[in-house]
Amino acid sequence: MxxxxxxxxxxxxxxxxxxxxxxxxxxxxxxxxxxxxxxxxxxxxxxxxxxxxxxxxxxxxxxxxxxxxxxxxxxxxxxxxxxxxxxxxxxxxxxxxxxxxxxxxxxxxxxxxxxxxxxxxxxxLADLPPAPSTLTDTEVDAQIENIARAATTQDIDGIARSIGNRLPTHRVDEVKAAAKARRDTLTAVGEQAALDDQEQAS
Structure with a gap:
């Protein structure tokens, strides 16, 4: 402390x-x-x-x-x-x-x-670095498509880091929803794959 x-x-x-x-x-x-x-x-x-x-x-x-x-x-x-x-x-x-x-x-x-x-x-006194620019709607759309194609949850985390705090306020909830939906899908796919492996092993 x-x-x-x-x-x-x-x-x-x-x-x-x-x-x-x-x-x-x-x-x-x-x-x-x-x-x-x-x-x-x-x-x-x-x-x-x-x-x-x-x-x-x-x-x-x-x-x-x-x-x-x-x-x-x-x-x-x-x-x-x-x-x-x-x-x-x-x-x-x-x-x-x-x-x-x-x-x-x-x-x-x-x-x-x-x-x-x-x-x-x-x-x-040195100037502060310029604040990162806010993403345009077109750029946000492209990031949502990247999220939808993410192969792993780590990929989603990487996209989130690249976006940082540059999302326009009116698109934040949309991007969060897209990320959650893709995570849920990847989780479900992973669980099903585990079940398939168990069935093959038996």
């Missing part, structure tokens, strides 16, 4: 990234912060919100612009940085290392504390 300890809070925490853990987070929503942070950012990978500090907000604003709509669907890779300071003490915090929407390394000179600036380096 994998141990996954989370603090009982409504936000991502530095402790979530101890041990070198990282997270690629997809932004799904942004609203004005309900606590000390300026904004609450919801992500698809966790039910808790991410509350980035001003420095990270500036990085994302510089890359994606001021309109929050442009941030939706963008992705960031988060990690825990033990060197984050607060009130002169190292307390650790969440930082970002990669973002989507850029094609090359970005170096940003930003204010950190009063009178001090630092260069923040952000790398491009």
């Amino acid at each position: 994998k141990i996954a300890v989370k603090k009982n809070t409504d936000q991502l925490n530095y402790e979530d990234f101890l041990g070198g853990k990282t997270m690629v987070a997809t932004i799904t929503g942004i609203k004005v912060g309900t606590k000390e942070a300026q904004y609450d950012i919801s992500i698809s990978e966790d039910s808790r919100v991410w509350r980035p500090p001003a420095t990270l907000l500036k990085i994302m604003e510089a890359i994606w612009g001021e309109e929050s709509d442009n941030w939706i669907g963008q992705r960031v890779q988060l990690f825990g940085d033990p060197n984050v300071m607060m009130a002169g003490k190292k307390v650790g915090g969440i930082r970002l290392s990669h973002v989507s929407g850029i094609s090359e390394t970005s170096r940003l000179l930003l204010s950190t504390t009063r009178g001090n600036k630092a260069v923040f380096v952000v790398e491009p």
